[in-house]
Amino acid sequence: MSLIHAGREQVLRRVAAALSQVVHPTTGEDIVSSGRVRELNVDEDGTVRFRFNLHPEDPATLVRTARAAAEKVDGVARVAIQHSLPVAGKPAPKSPLRAGNVPAPTPDAKLLPGVKHVLAVSSGKGGVGKSTVAVNLAAALAASGLRVGVLDADIYGPNVPMMFGEHRQPRVTAAKKLEPLEAHGVKLMSLGFLLTDDQPAIMRGPMIAGILKQFLQEVEWGELDLMVVDMPPGTGDAQLSLVQTIRVDGVVMVTTPQDVATGDVLRAIKMFERVNTRVLGIVENMAGFVCPCCGERYEIFGRAGGQRLAQQTGLEFLGEIPLEVHVREGGDAGLPAVLGQPESPAGLALRAVAERVAARLEGAEARV
Ligand SMILES: Nc1ncnc2c1ncn2[C@@H]1O[C@H](COP(=O)(O)OP(=O)(O)OP(=O)(O)O)[C@@H](O)[C@H]1O
Ligand SMILES: [Mg+2]
Structure with missing residues (x-):
């Protein structure tokens, strides 16, 4: 051309x-x-x-x-x-946790034909900031020019609509497919777009896999450089079936600094390793709060658990995100912190994590 x-x-x-x-x-x-x-x-x-x-x-x-x-x-x-993102790349590094692997999942290769990389954001525990990290990574990478989509795989508590400030229902195309919604340059699909606010999502593992498959097959994602999957909390059957439905190229594990959270994350890392899904690294969220009045730093959720976990597992430490009020406010208001306050410590930290993740994915073989 x-x-x-x-x-x-x-x-x-x-x-x-x-x-x-x-x-x-x-x-x-x-x-x-x-x-x-x-x-x-x-x-x-x-x-x-x-x-x-x-x-x-x-x-x-x-x-x-x-x-x-x-x-x-x-x-x-x-x-x-x-x-x-480049096609040629290095193989995933061997992790010390790879012992006892089971055969790799064999997701349907025909799913997501136009999507180059799939990144899951996960954790063993609820409420540690998976959705916040997923949404901010997606927004930061879209702002830097990548074609990005977010698939909200949290069927029980879909937060992606709120965090992107998008609450419309998706359009159905002539080919009877769902058109993803779009906010801040990111294509979005979530069960939250299809449920009314007071409708609880009560589903078992196999139903979740079914819904997810529909989100992959019956949504017109088009061409994407990256699809970010916001995973539900936990390490049960539902998470496993998600990984076996979508071919995930890399997982970002989110933890808070406290030990109980990191213990759960360790279990989650082992689960991904067992099904040969590459964990790209660990993000420590809610790492310290600097009081805006006195400037004193408080370690509300403990200290450096993410770094300890990275050392223990041999995985990369991708960065720490401080606890800042505007991150929560931005999440509630539909304006991700990387766009609303990109120069704040949390905004800078999230953007640095996004860059590191993109660089790691560059080393992974593209899907198309
Ligand atoms: N660094 C941060 N600073 C301030 N608030 C934060 C930060 N990270 C997350 N939060 C807030 O903490 C709450 C939980 O975060 P989030 O919903 O992203 O967690 P989650 O792990 O996805 O939860 P779930 O397991 O329910 O899916 C949200 O209200 C979010 O805005
Ligand atoms: Mg969430």
Whole structure:
């Protein structure tokens, strides 16, 4: 495909020139002639758009450098980048917990044909911030240009509608499929969109797997770089059947710093390892509260349990998110903290976790 489409020629030429000054830090290749920048275009309102084909050896900062270079060009109002995560990659690292594995689940390969990576956000315990982390990762990665969807697999207590501030019912297409709703640039599907507020979701394991399969087969997800699955709490049959229904490429485990939570998370990690599902790393949420009045830090849920767990399991520690009132308020109001208060300590921490997760997934083989 030609680099330059039609129209707005001058701005396009200037942006193309600016981008060809951006070079890979070790190979010295520029990002235009090496084919990383594709489908460069500019809208009437001055929005510059292009697709960035990340290579496996590229640092995650390369896209940011490209964005900064394009933003500096005269006549550019906004830069929207779509990433393509690289196809080639390293195999998942062996974890010390892999002993006693059972054969890998064999989910239906025809499910989600247009989705490159599936990431589950999980924990052994309820209320530790799985949904908060899932929603913020999705919003942060969508804001950085990835095509992202969120599947709310918490059938009992679906929170995705509230956390994205989206409460409409999905449309049914001519092909009798459900159209995902969209908020903050993220495609969404949740049982919450299909139930009325006072309707309890009382279901057993096999019914959950059935609903989930429908969410995969009968929802028009289209092309996505990443689908984030917000998992329900626990390590029972329901969680196992979820993993066996969807081919999950990586799991982010969320814990609070206290030991009881980390014990539950350890059980959950073992469950995923047993079914050969790769755990990407551990996020410690609600890690300390800094009093806005006196600046004193209080370790409400204990200290550093996530880091201890990472050491114990040999998994990567992906970061700690402090307890901040606006994170909860943003969740209730449908504006994820990474968008509402991106420069707050929690906003920065969540964005850093999102970058690390994206970088880890870059190392995983794409599904398509
Ligand atoms: N870092 C944080 N700072 C402040 N509030 C937070 C933080 N993380 C989560 N919360 C709040 O804690 C509550 C529980 O979080 P969340 O719903 O994300 O947990 P969960 O693990 O998904 O729960 P469940 O097991 O019920 O699905 C929510 O009200 C959320 O807004
Ligand atoms: Mg939740």
